[in-house]
Amino acid sequence: MFGVIVSGRPVLTDVQTISQTQFAFTLPATPSFSHLVVFLLPGTELPPDTAAAVYVQLPGSPEFKLLGAIANEKPSAIFKVNNKAIGIYSIINDDDAMADESAAAPLSNGAAGNVMLGISVEPAALVAENLAQMKAQAAQPSSGLELVKRPLGSSPVPPKVLAQRIIKNAFNFLASFAGNGPGGSEVVPLKSFQDWWAKFEKRIERDPGFLERGDDD
Template sequence: MFGVIISGRPVLTEPQALSPTQYAFPLPATPSFSHIVVFLLPGTQLPPDTAAGVYVQIPPSSEFRFLGAIANEKQSAIFKVDGVDPAAMVDPATGQVAPVTLGVSVEPVARIAELMNAKQAQQQQGGSSGMELVRAGAAAANPISTKVLAQRIIANAFNFLASFAGNVGPGGQEVVPLKSFQDWWAKFEKKIEMDPGFLERGDQA
């Protein structure tokens, strides 16, 4: 039902099912990361009047912190995750770094709206801690379709990678070095940190 992407890692699409409405993704803390993409798998629809709350638990804390939500109207989001410090997450019993746990819970829209409002109020009091790039559809004032968002991400990648294309082989097939894609992702991730709303504005610079 849900998928998760962390830069430089394989896409995760098979969470642990804790209940019919609750799922968990154990995420190795190394290498360290600061953003997580959560999305509905193609063809997936949440039940009417529900949204999927996204939570994170970072050792040594046992509490789950609310990050935001996705919904049928907003099927993907990028969340900023603060506090992933592998050096502080070593399990004394095993000597190994404990994993981060990402939780996804299907809940009534009204409950998600309450959590979103509480999070927003907390940020206004203590400063922003990195809201998700795309808010849940129930809370978005000017929703942008998943298709448009995907088109803008692809356009951003194409514009960056086009200058690195070169011809190889007898037929002169055009290729782009893998490192160029890695450089694009690093630049894209940095831009999200500095200006989370640039995709919503359609800014491809």
């Protein structure tokens, strides 16, 4: 159902089935790499209103961290993986992941063990929510992946408040795209989340301080 490509290595399709909705790949940490591609195999489709969340567990780490997701509307994505254990997902723009390879140090040649890649088929709305939360966490200055540049002299906004504002912004945008799913539940196409993020990034570029002010769309 899924395939993985690590630069310089054969294509991997021998996925380990953990359950009906959970899958895993084992990737040797050596030789070093900094990018990988996850994709749906040709002729394969996910169930309606679902997406495949991609997680990574690096050598020596007990936890899996969310990298991003793929879906029927986005059947492949390129991800950065480095020694700091946080992958920067590129579901919105694959070109971002290929820009300046030196910006993210690859997994060290001295890293022992394996990189575990987990794939979980989940409701698309839940995946979109988790991606929004991941983006909010990445926006925190301490992460080194700051999305929002705080105006000089302004007071820092607590990370929880900043995350709430980003999620609220996403909810307000995505609410208009909600449709009826199985059992009458509301579902949102993953592409709508992609459209929201593209719009959100543009606003950040135009007005970096709008989240700190608590402005709404």
